[in-house]
Amino acid sequence: MYRDKIRVLDCTIRDGGLINDHDFDHRFVREVYKAISASGVDYMEIGYKNSKKIFSPKEFGSWKFCDDEDVKKIIDGIESETKISVMGDVGRMDMDDIKPASESPIDMIRTACYVKDIDKAIFMSNHFADKGYETTINIMAISRDQGPELEEALHQVEEECKINVLYIVDSFGALYQESVEHLVKTAKKILKTKEVGFHGHNHQQLAFGNTIEAIIHDANYLDGTVYGIGRAAGNCPLELLIGFLKNPKFDIRPILDLISKEFIPLRNKIEWGYIIPYAISGMMNEHPQAAMALRKSDKKEDYRKFYESLVGTDLD
Amino acid sequence: MYRDKIRVLDCTIRDGGLINDHDFDHRFVREVYKAISASGVDYMEIGYKNSKKIFSPKEFGSWKFCDDEDVKKIIDGIESETKISVMGDVGRMDMDDIKPASESPIDMIRTACYVKDIDKAIFMSNHFADKGYETTINIMAISRDQGPELEEALHQVEEECKINVLYIVDSFGALYQESVEHLVKTAKKILKTKEVGFHGHNHQQLAFGNTIEAIIHDANYLDGTVYGIGRAAGNCPLELLIGFLKNPKFDIRPILDLISKEFIPLRNKIEWGYIIPYAISGMMNEHPQAAMALRKSDKKEDYRKFYESLVGTDLD
Numbered sequence: 001m002y003r004d005k006i007r008v009l010d011c012t013i014r015d016g017g018l019i020n021d022h023d024f025d026h027r028f029v030r031e032v033y034k035a036i037s038a039s040g041v042d043y044m045e046i047g048y049k050n051s052k053k054i055f056s057p058k059e060f061g062s063w064k065f066c067d068d069e070d071v072k073k074i075i076d077g078i079e080s081e082t083k084i085s086v087m088g089d090v091g092r093m094d095m096d097d098i099k100p101a102s103e104s105p106i107d108m109i110r111t112a113c114y115v116k117d118i119d120k121a122i123f124m125s126n127h128f129a130d131k132g133y134e135t136t137i138n139i140m141a142i143s144r145d146q147g148p149e150l151e152e153a154l155h156q157v158e159e160e161c162k163i164n165v166l167y168i169v170d171s172f173g174a175l176y177q178e179s180v181e182h183l184v185k186t187a188k189k190i191l192k193t194k195e196v197g198f199h200g201h202n203h204q205q206l207a208f209g210n211t212i213e214a215i216i217h218d219a220n221y222l223d224g225t226v227y228g229i230g231r232a233a234g235n236c237p238l239e240l241l242i243g244f245l246k247n248p249k250f251d252i253r254p255i256l257d258l259i260s261k262e263f264i265p266l267r268n269k270i271e272w273g274y275i276i277p278y279a280i281s282g283m284m285n286e287h288p289q290a291a292m293a294l295r296k297s298d299k300k301e302d303y304r305k306f307y308e309s310l311v312g313t314d315l316d
Numbered sequence: 317m318y319r320d321k322i323r324v325l326d327c328t329i330r331d332g333g334l335i336n337d338h339d340f341d342h343r344f345v346r347e348v349y350k351a352i353s354a355s356g357v358d359y360m361e362i363g364y365k366n367s368k369k370i371f372s373p374k375e376f377g378s379w380k381f382c383d384d385e386d387v388k389k390i391i392d393g394i395e396s397e398t399k400i401s402v403m404g405d406v407g408r409m410d411m412d413d414i415k416p417a418s419e420s421p422i423d424m425i426r427t428a429c430y431v432k433d434i435d436k437a438i439f440m441s442n443h444f445a446d447k448g449y450e451t452t453i454n455i456m457a458i459s460r461d462q463g464p465e466l467e468e469a470l471h472q473v474e475e476e477c478k479i480n481v482l483y484i485v486d487s488f489g490a491l492y493q494e495s496v497e498h499l500v501k502t503a504k505k506i507l508k509t510k511e512v513g514f515h516g517h518n519h520q521q522l523a524f525g526n527t528i529e530a531i532i533h534d535a536n537y538l539d540g541t542v543y544g545i546g547r548a549a550g551n552c553p554l555e556l557l558i559g560f561l562k563n564p565k566f567d568i569r570p571i572l573d574l575i576s577k578e579f580i581p582l583r584n585k586i587e588w589g590y591i592i593p594y595a596i597s598g599m600m601n602e603h604p605q606a607a608m609a610l611r612k613s614d615k616k617e618d619y620r621k622f623y624e625s626l627v628g629t630d631l632d
Contacts, residue, residue: 209528216493
């Protein structure tokens with residue numbers, strides 16, 4: 001698949017941070033940035049821009065806050081054309097923390113929200129756009145919101161919002177190809193002046209397949225993570241995406257080295273990937289929270305009981 | 317997805333046998349058969365029907381040969397509507413070993429071949445059909461054979477062959493959705509009197525996604541294995557397929573129990589799943605043989621060198 005307009009965003013440190021309280025050390029993050037830069041990937045998302053009034057730096061690592069000074073320590077001295085992205089959650093940011101883009105090492109701010117919070121996300125992303133950043137809105141948990149409220153939100157985005165890209169985010173790893181096709185087509189139809197992006201989760205081993213499906217229907221912004229790291233089952237493996245895309249600007253080899261040297265040892269310390277309770281969450285269109293709690297308990301392999309707990313018994 | 321004509325075939329023991337020389341003990345195979353039967357899966361493929369003149373029983377376990385007596389030991393005393401399947405490879409069987417179906421515990425024989433061997437496969441499968449078995453031909457490594465030779469083979473099958481099902485087999489885990497769509501549509505167009513099946517390999521995490529793609533385009537026979545076990549990266553996880561299919565005859569819970577009790581411990585002893593050298597083989601449309609050898613060497617995590625060895629240097 002070659003299409004000049006396709007952009008790949010690596011969110012290894014940002015989504016991977018959800019399984020270690022954003023506590024990757026600077027050496028590790030620099031290794032990731034070096035490899036991402038050498039591989040020709042367009043963006044690297046380095047973490048969240050959360051308010052320190054809401055979250056304590058004592059409890060979380062640097063990539064929960066992404067201070068400009070920390071970002072500079074990562075990128076300084078490394079030759080790169082990869083742009084830096086951070087994510088902001090509706091209700092968890094301090095807008096005054098955001099300097100003008102011209103004074104910041106950050107190039108893009110992605111605002112994450114649920115459909116119900118679209119007004120807040122439009123307000124925030126317009127604010128970032130006015131400060132000179134590339135901007136996106138990432139609509140999370142979209143598998144639960146595929147009806148008229150989503151269409152209304154998309155119309156609002158098209159009419160009121162300055163973002164460059166609207167992302168469809170399958171937070172629960174619940175989408176199958178047919179839903180991805182439906183969602184991307186719906187977004188493309190309404191958003192005549194924006195690009196459409198896709199961020200998959202791998203609970204049912206469909207993150208890569210669904211990303212291909214999104215590409216087929218003209219989504220041009222695609223998320224991946226090295227070795228598929230990310231919350232619960234993780235994300236679309238960046239190495240597979242790079243292997244699929246035929247644009248000669250991409251080089252898979254730095255990513256392969258990075259997996260050999262850094263991610264095989266890391267995977268022995270923290271857990272992500274194809275794990276049955278996450279697969280069950282995906283099938284059930286549920287947040288993986290309960291499955292993540294199960295994996296930390298002594299019942300971590302008691303799949304039937306977990307399945308029964310999600311099926312429930314009360315139908316009303 | 318609900319379609320009455322869909323049939324699911326579990327090939328856990330057959331494809332899983334490719335990573336342990338078909339040496340699953342009878343207790344384990346009975347546990348699998350119990351769970352597959354309780355889950356409502358239509359077929360269980362228990363192994364290969366190879367000739368003992370070609371392979372020595374000293375070097376391989378029972379499921380390389382599938383003697384009727386061994387099959388009976390597995391199924392005796394277990395209530396089941398699951399039919400038993402075995403696979404035969406062109407050039408590795410002794411046709412005289414095959415009793416009439418009425419005298420055998422085996423219901424279906426699947427003949428595996430490359431496109432170039434289609435004449436032999438037609439001869440063999442007609443012989444099995446004449447003996448009263450349900451029959452299929454499984455065209456292996458089809459990612460290398462998508463052109464006019466395949467179409468010619470499919471026409472021959474339609475005209476000369478008594479099989480019930482023609483399977484598209486992505487042996488190298490190299491197919492993306494668009495190729496699956498093309499292949500299933502081509503097969504459906506030519507094979508007016510046969511069903512079409514799909515057997516995926518998971519080198520690029522696409523076995524389940526490609527199986528869904530095959531279903532969308534009207535393939536009705538679908539292979540899966542418990543916890544995705546199988547050669548190299550393995551196969552389409554049966555539990556995901558059951559979770560996707562909405563036919564109430566299927567019950568995922570016995571499969572979940574089986575994974576908890578048998579497959580989590582087994583995975584600690586033998587290796588399959590998402591492993592980078594297998595992903596590279598899939599991207600390159602190569603047999604995983606070289607990757608499997610790498611995984612047994614002390615260079616098992618040297619991905620870049622392995623990648624370079626497949627890319628090669630001589631272009632002619």
